[in-house]
Amino acid sequence: MIFSSTLFLFLFLPATLLIYYLIPAKYVNARNYELLAMSLIFYAWGEPKNIVLMFFSIFLNYIFGLLLRIFDEKKGARKAVLIVSVIFNLGMLFFFKYFGFFTGNRFGTIALPIGISFFTFQIMSYTIDVYRRNVPAQTNVAKLGLYISLFPQLIAGPIVRYIDVANELDNRTSTLDATFRGVVRFSMGLAKKVVISNTVALLADTIFALDPKNMTAATAWLGALAYMLQIYFDFSGYSDMAIGIGDMLGFHFPENFDYPYISSTVQEFWRRWHMTLSTWFRDYLYIPLGGNRKGKVRTYINLLIVFACTGFWHGASFNFLVWGLYHGLFLVIERLGFKKVLEKLPKFLGRIYTLLVVIVGWVFFRADTLTAAVKYLGAMFRFTNFGWVKAVAQLDGYTIVLLLAAIVLCMPVYPKVKQKLLAKDGGETVVPLLDGVLAAVLVVISIYCLSGSDYNPFIYFRF
Numbered sequence: 001m002i003f004s005s006t007l008f009l010f011l012f013l014p015a016t017l018l019i020y021y022l023i024p025a026k027y028v029n030a031r032n033y034e035l036l037a038m039s040l041i042f043y044a045w046g047e048p049k050n051i052v053l054m055f056f057s058i059f060l061n062y063i064f065g066l067l068l069r070i071f072d073e074k075k076g077a078r079k080a081v082l083i084v085s086v087i088f089n090l091g092m093l094f095f096f097k098y099f100g101f102f103t104g105n106r107f108g109t110i111a112l113p114i115g116i117s118f119f120t121f122q123i124m125s126y127t128i129d130v131y132r133r134n135v136p137a138q139t140n141v142a143k144l145g146l147y148i149s150l151f152p153q154l155i156a157g158p159i160v161r162y163i164d165v166a167n168e169l170d171n172r173t174s175t176l177d178a179t180f181r182g183v184v185r186f187s188m189g190l191a192k193k194v195v196i197s198n199t200v201a202l203l204a205d206t207i208f209a210l211d212p213k214n215m216t217a218a219t220a221w222l223g224a225l226a227y228m229l230q231i232y233f234d235f236s237g238y239s240d241m242a243i244g245i246g247d248m249l250g251f252h253f254p255e256n257f258d259y260p261y262i263s264s265t266v267q268e269f270w271r272r273w274h275m276t277l278s279t280w281f282r283d284y285l286y287i288p289l290g291g292n293r294k295g296k297v298r299t300y301i302n303l304l305i306v307f308a309c310t311g312f313w314h315g316a317s318f319n320f321l322v323w324g325l326y327h328g329l330f331l332v333i334e335r336l337g338f339k340k341v342l343e344k345l346p347k348f349l350g351r352i353y354t355l356l357v358v359i360v361g362w363v364f365f366r367a368d369t370l371t372a373a374v375k376y377l378g379a380m381f382r383f384t385n386f387g388w389v390k391a392v393a394q395l396d397g398y399t400i401v402l403l404l405a406a407i408v409l410c411m412p413v414y415p416k417v418k419q420k421l422l423a424k425d426g427g428e429t430v431v432p433l434l435d436g437v438l439a440a441v442l443v444v445i446s447i448y449c450l451s452g453s454d455y456n457p458f459i460y461f462r463f
Contacts, residue, residue: 001045002155002458003241004193006450012042016151017248025173032146032169035249042151043114050113053092058145060088061123065137065144068130078131085127093120101316115155117313121280123148126162128284135163143169152245156238158256159276165251172250180432182247187439187446189240194446194456196409197233199402200226201457207394208366212379216387220379221359222394227366228359229406232261234459235274261410264350265339266330266357277313281306300335304328314365319373323364330357 001008016038023030044051064085071077093116100110126147129135138144147169153160207215207223239256246253260272270278286306292299304325311324334342342350360377367373395403421427421434450456 001042002456003238004190004446004450004456009190009447009450012038013245020249021174028171032143035150036142036146039146039149039151039154043149043154046114047111053096053113053116054119054149057089057092057119057123058141058148061085061127061148062138062141062144064088064127065130066139068127069137069139082127082131086124089120089124089127093117098312098316118157118159119148119154121159121277121313122161124284125159125280129161129163135166138162138166138169150251152242152249152251153253156235156242157274157276158239158242158254159280160253161280164254168251174248174250178247178250180436182244182249184244184435184439185247186241186244187442189237189242189244190446191442192233192237192240192409194449195442196402196406197230197237198449198453198455198457199399200233200406201230202455203394203399203403204230204366205457208376212372212375215376215379216385216390217380217382218386218388218391219394220376220382222391223376224359224363224366224380226403228261228362229403229410231362231365231459232257232410233406234457259410259412261355261358262351262412263354264347265334265342266327266354267334267339269354269358270327270331277310281310285309296335300332303331303335307331318370319364319367322370322373323361326361326364327357 001012003009016035019034019038020031023034025031040051040054043054064081067081068078071081096110096112096116100107126135126138126144130137138147147160147162147165150160204223204226207219207226210219210223212220236257243253243255254276256274256276258272258275260269263269263272286302289302289305290298291302307324307328308321309324310327311320311322314320314323342353360380363376363380364370364373367376418431418434421431424430
């Protein structure tokens with residue numbers, strides 16, 4: 001079950017919210033049990049046997065947390081528990097996601113549980129933070145289970161750390177303002193996914209399926225642009241929907257995207273793109289490795305290690321590993337002095353540089369194999385055969401309009417419009433009205449698009 005499916009929109013989500021709101025807010029535990037039950041149903045819907053893995057992870061990490069609490073004064077025992085918990089959680093992720101890659105699938109293909117990369121990192125944040133004494137161990141297994149399985153952010157993020165929602169598991173309220181804000185945010189995310197991402201995805205799929213030998217440079221760049229827009233609007237759309245549902249339920253999930261395509265350095269891009277993953281690797285890998293505290297050379301090595309892991313986190317493929325190292329290399333180059341050069345140039349030049357780096361990197365991310373990625377990049381930079389005419393032949397009027405709209409919406413246009421309206425008299429009344437009308441229109445358009453097409457790809461099945 002995915003957020004942009006009719007089953008979720010017309011049955012699961014309304015039923016979940018209806019039951020939730022019928023339970024008085026003071027009975028937060030009852031609301032927790034309802035959300036836990038619905039979250040487990042949500043996860044089991046696509047592949048029921050995966051629920052066994054979910055129960056296993058919840059129970060064992062609950063035990064790990066209790067052991068860390070019991071051994072509070074025993075440093076050696078606490079460290080041993082932490083090591084075992086990390087080995088178990090990473091071991092589960094390795095088995096389901098990477099075992100086939102390292103063994104060449106000699107033992108058959110292992111089905112990948114949906115969202116395992118996301119919820120594994122969430123689980124690890126719990127045990128690590130308990131070990132660090134940043135949060136107390138959860139003594140209620142149902143509350144820990146809810147944190148791990150909470151359906152809004154279960155399969156596509158954002159990566160929510162236990163410390164972010166620990167208090168809200170015990171005490172939260174669902175206000176009318178928060179619910180309205182959540183509905184607006186959800187509708188925007190739905191439109192990003194259904195209206196924009198699905199449309200440009202068709203273009204990207206069509207072009208990436210072509211033989212690079214016969215592809216013009218313009219066509220190849222158009223395909224890369226389409227995929228760059230697809231993955232942003234797909235991923236940020238899902239994050240918006242998750243954050244919106246969280247608001248409806250009284251949870252406050254962290255932001256995951258902040259208009260990354262307006263970045264003027266690759267370093268800035270990673271402060272704006274998939275922010276919850278970036279901060280997770282910073283706090284749980286980069287800083288423990290020494291961060292930038294052990295000299296320049298060690299800092300560069302740490303960056304490359306982190307981004308190799310970032311790439312591999314996305315998938316068991318050399319493509320993802322190269323994509324991660326590629327970004328890590330540009331981060332090192334910027335630290336070596338190129339960032340200072342960029343700061344002296346007009347900002348638009350930095351943005352062009354960053355977009356070029358990012359769009360080339362997305363080819364490694366999108367191509368089926370590393371060889372296919374290299375061939376596709378060869379077509380992109382074969383300027384002796386630029387071929388505007390063949391590229392334009394891939395487009396129709398509707399796709400052109402959506403591409404232009406997508407490019408505009410990569411910039412913070414709507415927030416700036418609202419900011420200006422709020423600065424005027426009566427803005428506090430106009431902005432909510434504008435949000436409400438926009439949400440209604442986007443929902444209608446999204447439903448129309450869903451009803452007119454069965455093309456609804458879900459990128460995160462591979463994660």
